[in-house]
Amino acid sequence: MDRWNKGTWFAISIALFLAAWEGGCRLLHVPPFILPPPSAVVLSLWELRQTLLGLHLWVTLKEVLLGLAVSILFGMLLAFAMSMSRIVERLVYPYIVISQTIPIIALSPVFILWFGYDLSGKIAITILFTFFPIVVSTYDGLRRVDKEMLQLLKTMGANRWQLFAKLQLPSSLPHFFSGLKVAATYSVAGATIGEWLGASEGLGYFGRRASGNFQAPALFASVLLLSVLGMLMFWLVGRLERYFTPQARAKRKTSKKM
Secondary structure (H helix, E strand, C coil), X not given: CCCCCHHHHHHHHHHHHHHXXXXXXXXXXXXXXXXXXXXXHXXXXXXXXXXXXXXXXXXXXXXXXXXXXXXXXXXXXXXXXXXHCHHHHHXXXXXXXXXXXXXXXXXXXXXXXXXXXXXXXXXXXXXXXXXXXXXXXXXXXXXXCCHHHHHHHHHCCCCHHHHHHHHHHHHHHHHHHHHHHHHHHHHHHXXXXXXHHCCCXXXXXXXXXXXXXXXXXXXXXXXXXXXXXXXXXXXXXXXXXXXXXXXXXXXXXXXXXX
């Protein structure tokens, strides 16, 4: 059992969960329009594969990737600016925190009003969901540097930009990727809510339409794809973290030896 990795245990838990779900629906005779069994969800996914996989999935994926990319760009730039200037930090950081005290669901219709029902509106809502964890985690990483190493570089004559490139930036990468993992999963929720508020395509739009027509298997099929998309985004960020951070690679090698 020690040789089994996390993926094996995850597969076993999913199999047990689906078996319990299927058996419970059949034994208790649950109406399929309330809770369809997994077999009905998979069958609906197969029947609607051209619509779901060929159209709606790609629309949602495009919204997720574009919104996340914009959040990464501006989130990192703002975090770097706050780490370089105390004035910028004191002026901007409180408003970043205040923006999260307002329910994001309540702000989403405002963004739709500003940016419209087209792609830009969905990207704006995705940014609303993903910007905060990226900028805060990156900023915290830039601040939490080794004080002794910082003093050593200063005594060696390093200027501010050299300190940033040689010390702050490498040390902030683990914090950045931690925030990016959260943002990657939130990005799927942001795109979905944007499609709920107004869209003509996308998994969120399809799920809302299926719910209105009491097509529970189709609704669960869209939810399944959204869940898989979120897990894939999280996994992709984890792979990038292992590639770009030496700490993660060293930790992985140590765990393999043990």
